[in-house]
Each structure stands twice: as structure tokens, then as C-alpha cells.
Amino acid sequence: MTRLPPDRRRSELVDAALRVIDRNGIRGATTRAIVAEADMPLGSFHYVFRSRDAMLRDLIAAVVDQERRVASDAVRAGVGIRATVRSALQAYFDLVVADPSREQAMFELLHYALRTESLADLPAAQYRSYRSAALELLQVGAERAGVRWAMPQEDVARLVVTLTDGLTLGWLADRDAAAAGRIMDAAADALAALTEPAVASAGRGA
Amino acid sequence: MTRLPPDRRRSELVDAALRVIDRNGIRGATTRAIVAEADMPLGSFHYVFRSRDAMLRDLIAAVVDQERRVASDAVRAGVGIRATVRSALQAYFDLVVADPSREQAMFELLHYALRTESLADLPAAQYRSYRSAALELLQVGAERAGVRWAMPQEDVARLVVTLTDGLTLGWLADRDAAAAGRIMDAAADALAALTEPAVASAGRGA
DNA sequence: CGAGCTTTTGGACGTTTGACCAACATGGCG
DNA sequence: CGCCATGTTGGTCAAACGTCCAAAAGCTCG
Numbered sequence: 449m450t451r452l453p454p455d456r457r458r459s460e461l462v463d464a465a466l467r468v469i470d471r472n473g474i475r476g477a478t479t480r481a482i483v484a485e486a487d488m489p490l491g492s493f494h495y496v497f498r499s500r501d502a503m504l505r506d507l508i509a510a511v512v513d514q515e516r517r518v519a520s521d522a523v524r525a526g527v528g529i530r531a532t533v534r535s536a537l538q539a540y541f542d543l544v545v546a547d548p549s550r551e552q553a554m555f556e557l558l559h560y561a562l563r564t565e566s567l568a569d570l571p572a573a574q575y576r577s578y579r580s581a582a583l584e585l586l587q588v589g590a591e592r593a594g595v596r597w598a599m600p601q602e603d604v605a606r607l608v609v610t611l612t613d614g615l616t617l618g619w620l621a622d623r624d625a626a627a628a629g630r631i632m633d634a635a636a637d638a639l640a641a642l643t644e645p646a647v648a649s650a651g652r653g654a
Numbered sequence: 655m656t657r658l659p660p661d662r663r664r665s666e667l668v669d670a671a672l673r674v675i676d677r678n679g680i681r682g683a684t685t686r687a688i689v690a691e692a693d694m695p696l697g698s699f700h701y702v703f704r705s706r707d708a709m710l711r712d713l714i715a716a717v718v719d720q721e722r723r724v725a726s727d728a729v730r731a732g733v734g735i736r737a738t739v740r741s742a743l744q745a746y747f748d749l750v751v752a753d754p755s756r757e758q759a760m761f762e763l764l765h766y767a768l769r770t771e772s773l774a775d776l777p778a779a780q781y782r783s784y785r786s787a788a789l790e791l792l793q794v795g796a797e798r799a800g801v802r803w804a805m806p807q808e809d810v811a812r813l814v815v816t817l818t819d820g821l822t823l824g825w826l827a828d829r830d831a832a833a834a835g836r837i838m839d840a841a842a843d844a845l846a847a848l849t850e851p852a853v854a855s856a857g858r859g860a
Numbered sequence: 861c862g863a864g865c866t867t868t869t870g871g872a873c874g875t876t877t878g879a880c881c882a883a884c885a886t887g888g889c890g
Numbered sequence: 891c892g893c894c895a896t897g898t899t900g901g902t903c904a905a906a907c908g909t910c911c912a913a914a915a916g917c918t919c920g
Contacts, residue, residue: 472769473765473769475681475769552765552768552769555761555765555823556765558823558826558827559679559758559761559762559765562758562826562827563678563679563681563758571826571827571828572827572828572829574827575824575827575828576828599836599840603833603836603837603840606824606833606836606837607837607840607841609820609824610817610820610821610823610824610837611816611817611820612820613819613820613823613824614815614816614817614818614819614820614821614823615816615820617761617764617816617819617820617823618781618812618815618816618819620764620768620777621764621768621777621778621780621781622777622778622781622782623778627809627812630805630809630812631809631812631813631816634805634809634813634844634848635813637844637847638840638843638844638847641843641844641847642840
């Protein structure tokens with residue numbers, strides 16, 4: 449095979465691993481399946497990665513900041529904060545429906561990391577990233593709709609991730625898109641209720 | 655070993671498997687680890703189970719209706735629907751904190767089933783059961799608080815499961831109990847907002 | 861007791877796994 | 891050109907895996 453700088457080989461293997469996990473889940477992501485997907489000899493794997501878990505660490509990191517980039521262009525203008533939130537939820541959900549195994553893979557990676565000592569620090573970082581992406585969206589959305597959040601934005605962001613996680617899991621389990629739509633309706637209502645007009649100086653609205 | 659009726663041996667193996675999964679996750683649940691936990695010879699496993707996946711099928715079924723039984727005694731009286739919902743959420747969350755690996759194991763089983771053809775029907779059943787448990791709680795809670803749900807109870811139940819799933823995942827990732835508490839506060843507010851006085855005959859309250 | 865079944869058991873099978881290594885190829889630099 | 895660091899490769903290893911089986915043991919009932 450053509451000579452390749454190790455960094456490039458590493459990222460090609462990570463990409464291949466992600467494709468394998470999409471297709472067959474974490475348990476399908478053996479070193480042999482990965483190098484086959486990347487069309488490399490087996491020996492290449494341990495030349496650039498100390499271990500399989502070390503590769504998964506890189507993979508999770510790569511995926512997390514890929515999701516961050518995707519989130520950036522997710523806010524479409526809506527007539528109000530409710531409509532904005534609702535359509536942002538729908539945009540996320542459409543992504544899940546279009547590629548369910550991708551989101552499934554994210555969960556599998558989370559649980560794998562939770563059970564793996566050498567990766568124990570990753571789940572917290574993963575969720576920190578998710579929430580900070582949600583936070584950006586909330587800020588932009590509120591500004592465009594002319595409202596402000598009546599509770600700490602970090603908590604609202606956490607609530608958003610809570611809802612999308614639960615929404616995704618529920619849909620993965622039963623594939624009922626209509627029911628998911630009703631959940632998003634209720635979620636949008638609840639989130640919109642957490643805003644107040646931007647002009648109000650401070651304090652909690654009752 | 656003392657002679658055992660196959661049904662009893664099956665359930666002892668399922669119990670042992672559940673302990674192993676709690677401790678080491680799905681990937682730790684090998685036939686050898688399970689029979690070691692149950693203190694049986696390896697041959698016993700395939701005498702009572704056609705395959706490892708067949709055992710996992712029984713295991714998921716067992717776990718699902720065990721959770722159903724637990725849910726039954728989870729409603730404590732509160733002064734109103736908001737307080738009732740909030741304390742039910744707290745009761746669930748306390749359970750998760752007391753035994754995180756149990757809930758983690760439930761998620762792992764879900765994802766395993768989603769990737770395993772012969773178990774593909776289980777996730778939907780698992781969530782049907784969760785939601786029907788939530789539904790019972792909602793009915794009892796609303797009756798005691800003297801309110802009724804302003805949207806179909808099945809949808810509220812699904813929303814509850816959505817919230818608890820997301821809550822659990824988020825806490826598993828970062829173990830921030832205080833933040834989880836704030837999520838439960840917001841969730842209780844949102845759910846309470848979906849009720850109206852029981853005397854009202856019909857229609858949606860604005 | 862003894863025939864005929866169910867249950868028990870330890871060992872064996874063929875695969876697959878993550879990891880490792882010695883031998884070989886390549887490319888840049890003196 | 892020739893050297894040496896860097897990169898490539900196929901084969902090999904021990905361990906762990908799910909599954910299967912034949913032989914032994916126990917139980918029931920005529």
C-alpha cells in the first residue's frame with residue numbers, strides 16, 4: 449500500500465470503524481472488520497494505535513466535534529420561539545430517522561465507554577459537548593424570537609438534551625414517528641413556556 | 655449437583671446473568687461467566703437454553719415485568735399533581751442512583767436487542783411495558799390530586815418515559831445529581847401544566 | 861430390582877478475538 | 891549512491907468464545 453503518514457492512517461481507520469459500527473454495532477467493530485473496511489492489512493492497526501480502546505477514544509472525540517459542527521446550521525427562523533424550537537426538534541428528529549444506526553451507534557459508544565475504565569472520562573465530555581451545542585442553539589433562537597430564558601440557559605440546554613435523548617430512544621424502540629411528533633409538540637410547548645419577553649429586566653415570571 | 659427441574663434452572667441462570675450484566679455489562683455476559691455466577695457446570699447452559707440469545711430473550715422478559723411490579727408502589731400522595739409528579743420522579747431517580755448499573759444494563763439490553771435479528775421484537779415490547787407502567791401511575795396520581803390530563807394519557811405516559819430515559823442517560827454520563835434535580839423540577843412543572851381540574855367536562859384548556 | 865426416561869457433567873470442537881513481531885519496502889538526507 | 895529512520899506486511903500466538911456431545915448418574919414406575 450502507498451506510504452501514509454500515521455495521522456492520516458489513524459483518521460482513515462477511525463472513519464472505517466465508524467462505518468462498521470453504524471452497520472453492525474460496537475460488537476461488530478473488531479480490529480479485523482475495521483481494517484477490512486479500510487482496505488488495510490491487519491498489522492497496520494496496531495502500528496498506529498496502541499490498542500483497540502485507544503482507537504475508540506479517538507473515534508468518540510472525532511464524532512463529538514463532528515456533531516458540534518452539524519448543530520451549528522440547525523436553527524431555522526420561526527415566527528416565534530415555540531415554532532423555532534419545534535422546527536429545530538423536527539430537524540434533529542429527521543436526522544435520526546434518516547440514519548437511525550448512527551444515533552444508535554452514539555448510544556452504544558456511550559455505554560461502552562461507561563463500562564471501560566480507560567474511557568471512563570469520555571461520557572461526561574460527550575454530554576458537555578452536546579449541551580454546549582444545545583446552548584448555542586437556544587441563545588440564537590431566543591435572540592431571533594425576541595425572548596429570553598426565564599431559567600439558567602445551561603439548565604434549559606440540559607433539558608433539551610434530556611428530551612432529544614429520550615425521544616430518540618423511544619423512537620428507536622418502536623419506530624412510531626407520529627407519536628414522536630406529539631412528543632415534540634409537547635416538548636416545544638414546555639420549552640416555550642420557559643421564556644419571557646426579552647425586554648423584562650430580570651426575575652422569574654409566574 | 656442436586657437435580658433441578660429445567661424451569662427452575664432456567665430462572666437461576668437468568669438471575670445469574672442479570673447479576674453478571676450489572677457487574678460487567680453485556681459483553682461480560684458470556685456463557686462461562688454466567689454459569690460460574692450460578693455455580694453450575696458449563697454444560698447446563700445449553701441443556702436448558704437453545705442459545706445464548708434465547709436466554710437473553712427470557713431475561714429481558716423477566717426484567718420487564720419485574721420493573722412493572724416495582725412501579726406499582728411508586729405513587730406517594732402529594733399535596734397536588736405537581737408535587738405528586740415531582741416526588742414520583744425523585745423516587746425513580748433515587749432508584750437509579752442507588753443502583754446505576756442496573757439501569758445501565760437495561761439500556762445495554764435494549765441496544766443489544768436492536769442489533770440482534772432474533773430479538774428484534776423485544777424493544778417495542780419493552781417500551782410498551784414502560785409506558786403502560788407510567789400510564790398507571792398517571793391515572794392514580796391524577797385521581798388522587800383531583801385533576802385530569804388535558805391530552806391523551808398515552809401521550810403523557812410516553813412523555814414521562816421520554817423524560818426519565820433522558821434524565822437517566824444524562825446522569826449516567828456526568829453523575830450530576832443537582833442538575834438532575836433541576837431537570838426534574840422543570841419536568842414536573844411541564845407535566846403539571848398538562849392537567850386541568852377534574853370537574854371540567856371535556857375540551858382542551860388553553 | 862431393573863428398564864427407560866430425564867438430567868448432569870466435563871471435555872472437546874472450530875472460530876474469532878486483540879495483540880505482537882520479524883522481515884521487508886520505501887523515501888529523504890548526507 | 892548508500893544509509894537509516896520510518897512505514898508496511900503477513901503470519902502467529904494465546905485466550906476466550908458459543909455450541910455440542912457422549913458418557914455417567916439419578917429418578918420413576920412396573
